[in-house]
Amino acid sequence: xxxxxxxxxxxxxxxxxxxxxxxxxxxxxxxxxxxxxxxxxxxxxxxxxxxxxxxxxxxxxxxxxxxxxxxxxxxxxxxxxxxxxxxxxxxxxxxxxxxxxxxxxxxxxxxxxxxxxxxxxxxxxxxxxxxxxxxxxxxxxxxxxxxxxxxxxxxxxxxxxxxxxxxxxxxxxxxxxxxxxxxxxxxxxxxxxxxxxxxxxxxxxxxxxxxxxxxxxxxxxxxxxxxxxxxxxxxxxxxxxxxxxxxxxxxxxxxxxxxxxxxxxxxxxxxxxxxxxxxxxxxxxxxxxxxxxxxxxxxxxx
Numbered sequence: 001x002x003x004x005x006x007x008x009x010x011x012x013x014x015x016x017x018x019x020x021x022x023x024x025x026x027x028x029x030x031x032x033x034x035x036x037x038x039x040x041x042x043x044x045x046x047x048x049x050x051x052x053x054x055x056x057x058x059x060x061x062x063x064x065x066x067x068x069x070x071x072x073x074x075x076x077x078x079x080x081x082x083x084x085x086x087x088x089x090x091x092x093x094x095x096x097x098x099x100x101x102x103x104x105x106x107x108x109x110x111x112x113x114x115x116x117x118x119x120x121x122x123x124x125x126x127x128x129x130x131x132x133x134x135x136x137x138x139x140x141x142x143x144x145x146x147x148x149x150x151x152x153x154x155x156x157x158x159x160x161x162x163x164x165x166x167x168x169x170x171x172x173x174x175x176x177x178x179x180x181x182x183x184x185x186x187x188x189x190x191x192x193x194x195x196x197x198x199x200x201x202x203x204x205x206x207x208x209x210x211x212x213x214x215x216x217x218x219x220x221x222x223x224x225x226x227x228x229x230x231x232x233x234x235x236x237x238x239x240x241x242x243x244x245x246x247x248x249x250x251x252x253x254x255x256x257x258x259x260x261x262x263x264x265x266x267x268x269x270x271x272x273x274x275x276x277x278x279x280x281x282x283x284x285x286x287x288x289x290x291x292x293x294x295x296x297x298x299x300x301x302x
Contacts, residue, residue, distance in 0.1 A: 035291045038284035045100060045281060052101040057082075057091060060098040061249045064089030069267045084269040086260070095251050096273055102252040103278075107232040110170025114232075115225050118175035122182025123209055126190070133183070140176040148173050149238065156244045166245055173235055174228040181224055185217040219296040226289030230282035237278050253278050 031039075048055060057080070068089040071077035077084050083092040125133040143151070152169050159165055186209070189195055198208055233253075239245035240254025241261075248255070253274045260271025 038287045041284045048097055049101045049104045052097045056094040056097045058094045060095045060251050072269050083273055086270045092269055099251045099253045099256050103236055106170055106236050107229055110232045111229045113171030114175040115178050118178025119182045122179040123186055125183045126186035140179050143176045170232055173232055177224055181220055186213055189213045223293040226292055230285045233282055
């Protein structure tokens, strides 16, 4: 019965929820050219992510040993291999397309897991306070005090390498940022008048957090998602570059970069194209994340 809190609450909720993106549409017209270019590149990247099977000229694992280490077509290579071939005669363009899909998939899934885990623990810490808050914040401080690459290398060395474990490692990367943000903003929201009013009407804590507090702090969490996404891509590429991430016959941007480092002097295209995609993708997401933070955070608006 306490969950049915009547029209007064819904009216109050409508006053505090005015859309997270209410002013974002108007800002699109004033978006800087650099941000527009980044958005176009990111849209193209996600298009490749979705339609990789259609766009790839060949299967990424197809071998052609007679045409190994062929230069790209624009350098006098074979026309069917637009970006050349690697040490096993595999089409670099096809491998790059599938590598984009794999790296984006891992980065999206890992960032999403970290966002959900960190936000949930932040809410738990803010709700229960006391011992639960101290334990959660202890783990937050412990992970923040140590480079996550060391933690990832230790876990992979101890438990071995598997795709499921690799996804878990990607998921716990950066969760402490979400936990810290969620805890602080929930503590601040609990002191606001609209939360006090909703609780006085008898709303359950789950309804207060899900229907009222979460929509009002979602903008900060979304911005953190865009800022954490590039670091997850770089972590995946770093581990795959070292041979501890994605394993053959699968492909990823980091794996292409790592396998091509031995051929940089005479077959640079194997690694350089993958490195360029990594650089431009992380740069584009970072620039878009900074722009989005400026638009959604009222304290940063001019």
